[in-house]
Each structure stands twice: as C-alpha cells, then as structure tokens.
Amino acid sequence: MANEKLNIGIILGSTRQGRVSPQIGDWVKGIADQRGDAHYEIVDIADYQLPFIGTTDGTEPGIAAWNAKLAELDGFVFIVQEYNHSISGALKNALDTAREAWNNKAAGIVSYGSTGGARAAEHLRGIMGELMIADVRVHPTLSLFTDFENFTTFKPAELHLNNVNEMLNQVISWSGALKPIRKKP
Numbered sequence: 001m002a003n004e005k006l007n008i009g010i011i012l013g014s015t016r017q018g019r020v021s022p023q024i025g026d027w028v029k030g031i032a033d034q035r036g037d038a039h040y041e042i043v044d045i046a047d048y049q050l051p052f053i054g055t056t057d058g059t060e061p062g063i064a065a066w067n068a069k070l071a072e073l074d075g076f077v078f079i080v081q082e083y084n085h086s087i088s089g090a091l092k093n094a095l096d097t098a099r100e101a102w103n104n105k106a107a108g109i110v111s112y113g114s115t116g117g118a119r120a121a122e123h124l125r126g127i128m129g130e131l132m133i134a135d136v137r138v139h140p141t142l143s144l145f146t147d148f149e150n151f152t153t154f155k156p157a158e159l160h161l162n163n164v165n166e167m168l169n170q171v172i173s174w175s176g177a178l179k180p181i182r183k184k185p
C-alpha cells in the first residue's frame with residue numbers, strides 16, 4: 001500500500017542502571033507522535049538481554065527477538081550517549097547482533113554528552129556505513145551542561161525542537177525512498 005505508515009524505532013543506546021536515555025527517548029517520541037506521519041516506538045536494548053556477541057551458542061530468545069523487532073522497522077532514531085569518546089558497548093553489541101535487519105534503512109541520531117555526544121555520533125556514522133544504514137545529516141546534539149540539571153534531569157533548550165523535526169523529516173523521506181529495495185524479490 002502506497003500510503004502505509006512507516007515504522008520508526010527510537011533506539012535507546014544505553015542500558016546502565018541510572019541511565020538518562022529513557023528521558024531523551026520519551027522526549028523525541030513525544031515530538032514525533034505529534035507529527036502523525038509514522039508509527040514511532042521506543043526500542044530499548046535492555047529489554048532483549050543480548051549476550052555479548054559470540055559468547056553463547058546464539059540461541060537466546062533475545063537475539064531472535066531483537067532481529068525480529070529490527071526487521072519490523074523501516075528506519076531508526078538512535079539515542080546516543082558518549083562513552084569514552086564513542087558509543088556505549090551495549091549499543092555496539094546490539095548493532096553487531098543483527099545484520100540484514102539493519103540494511104537499506106535510514107537513521108537519524110540524537111546524541112548527548114559534554115560536547116553534545118558529537119564524537120560518539122561520528123563513530124556511529126562509520127558503523128552505519130558498514131551496516132548499509134543511510135544516516136541523515138540533521139543531528140540534534142544535547143549538552144550535559146545546558147540541557148540537563150545536575151547532569152541527570154533532562155531539560156532541553158527550546159532550540160532543539162526544530163532540529164528534531166528536521167531530522168525526522170529526513171529519516172521519513174529516506175526510509176520511504178529505500179522501501180522498494182527492502183522488498184523481497
């Protein structure tokens with residue numbers, strides 16, 4: 001159906017106790033839902049209890065469930081936090097734990113850290129190239145110093161709203177454009 005809505009997953013990249021990523025994910029989802037242009041859902045890596053890749057025989061149900069969830073999605077918004085100038089180990093493991101389910105889809109990044117998570121986001125862009133995920137240009141960057149209170153309570157500056165919407169415009173546009181080559185022959 002030409003007018004079927006796209007499914008976009010908002011992927012929480014951190015799994016540690018006390019993480020702030022659910023606050024950012026909920027904020028992005030709130031903005032996204034107001035648009036009415038796609039089905040948006042939070043996808044929490046922590047729910048899948050993924051083993052560290054290669055340390056088990058791969059039959060854990062979470063691995064299959066993770067791949068099945070990604071397969072349902074047409075595009076992604078990664079909520080990215082900076083850990084030692086890169087992405088979290090949890091996000092890298094989750095990226096490594098699927099392959100075809102990532103291919104020929106689009107993604108945007110919303111990142112945070114002392115420098116807006118920019119270094120982590122750039123690392124993620126390199127990984128996305130290998131996974132054949134088309135990463136869009138517009139990239140909201142949130143500062144731990146000015147968009148959070150005490151580095152823990154998320155209080156985003158107003159200016160980020162436009163950037164989130166522009167990023168979503170690009171994700172929707174490219175996710176839809178790539179749809180024909182995702183279809184099975």
Ligand SMILES: Cc1cc2nc3c(=O)[nH]c(=O)nc-3n(C[C@H](O)[C@H](O)[C@H](O)COP(=O)(O)O)c2cc1C
Pocket residue numbers: 014015016018019020021022081082083084085086112113114115116117151
């Ligand atoms: C192991 C670790 C390394 C971190 N390294 C950086 C860093 O290199 N740059 C930065 O801006 N913030 C760094 N931080 C701060 C995190 O960006 C901040 O704690 C953020 O809230 C983490 O996201 P989360 O709460 O969703 O886990 C680091 C935090 C942790 C736990």
